[in-house]
Amino acid sequence: MIREERRGDEAAVRQLVAAAFADEPHSDGSEPEIMDRLRRDGTPMLSLVADQGGVILGHVAFSPVTIGGADCHWFGLAPLSVAPARQKRGIGTALVREGLRRLAEQGAKGCVVLGDPAYYGRFGFAADADISYPGVPPEYFQRLLLAGDMPRGAVRYAPAFG
Numbered sequence: 001m002i003r004e005e006r007r008g009d010e011a012a013v014r015q016l017v018a019a020a021f022a023d024e025p026h027s028d029g030s031e032p033e034i035m036d037r038l039r040r041d042g043t044p045m046l047s048l049v050a051d052q053g054g055v056i057l058g059h060v061a062f063s064p065v066t067i068g069g070a071d072c073h074w075f076g077l078a079p080l081s082v083a084p085a086r087q088k089r090g091i092g093t094a095l096v097r098e099g100l101r102r103l104a105e106q107g108a109k110g111c112v113v114l115g116d117p118a119y120y121g122r123f124g125f126a127a128d129a130d131i132s133y134p135g136v137p138p139e140y141f142q143r144l145l146l147a148g149d150m151p152r153g154a155v156r157y158a159p160a161f162g
Contacts (some may be wrong), residue, residue, distance in 0.1 A: 026048070046062040065156060065158070100144070114136055121142075
């Protein structure tokens, strides 16, 4: 079952995020701390978990981003985590799809993600030269337009991302 993260889930989500990113070559290990800072800073976010019988098997967070210095009602998808023993079973896909559905329902205009183009392309994400994120190969920084016009400029994540 996919549901919103609730009070009391924090420790399980933190452990899950740490485990999911432990062996990732592109990770610096900061993902659990990013989630801690997002919560501590009071950053508005959509945080969903995949819960099976009270055990959290997956998690995804969406937090506001600015593009070109403006609040365009866009969000960044990060992090997406699935328990290592449960990966490649559709949990991540279900979390992303449900998160994007909820964002669209809430009036979000779009979403960005830094990640594998082959994976995120299945949801409609694509690289776009009109938006950028410094220091990463452009093909790995992707966007998904949900409504309205495509903004232009550099993307900035919430301060919790550093």
